[in-house]
Amino acid sequence: MIRSIARHYGKQGIKAFLIAPGFTRTDMAEEILAEYGEDFALNDIALRELTVPEDIAPMVTLLCSGLADHATGTSIDMNAGSYVR
Numbered sequence: 001m002i003r004s005i006a007r008h009y010g011k012q013g014i015k016a017f018l019i020a021p022g023f024t025r026t027d028m029a030e031e032i033l034a035e036y037g038e039d040f041a042l043n044d045i046a047l048r049e050l051t052v053p054e055d056i057a058p059m060v061t062l063l064c065s066g067l068a069d070h071a072t073g074t075s076i077d078m079n080a081g082s083y084v085r
Contacts, residue, residue: 006073015072017063022079025050046081 005016023029023041029050033041041050056078062068063076077083 002075003073010072015063015069017068017071017073018075019056019059019063020075020077020079021056022051022077022082024056025052044082045079046084049080051078051080 002016002018005014009016022045025033029041038050042048045051059076059078063071077085
């Protein structure tokens with residue numbers, strides 16, 4: 001869908017990006033972490049720490065800045081290496 005939006009509306013100046021976060025330490029995730037433990041979540045990622053919203057914010061800022069307009073239609077995985085294309 002994101003590619004279709006990018007192709008259809010690009011000439012009108014509309015860019016479309018998809019940020020696909022993986023498991024992110026949020027209030028919603030705390031219940032899972034309490035039940036299974038942080039080590040369980042860390043076993044599924046390539047980095048030493050879980051993603052927090054502040055890790056995703058710089059990508060959102062970049063995409064909103066206009067500096068990455070030619071990346072319109074892309075999907076960006078922000079998942080600490082748990083899923084790599």
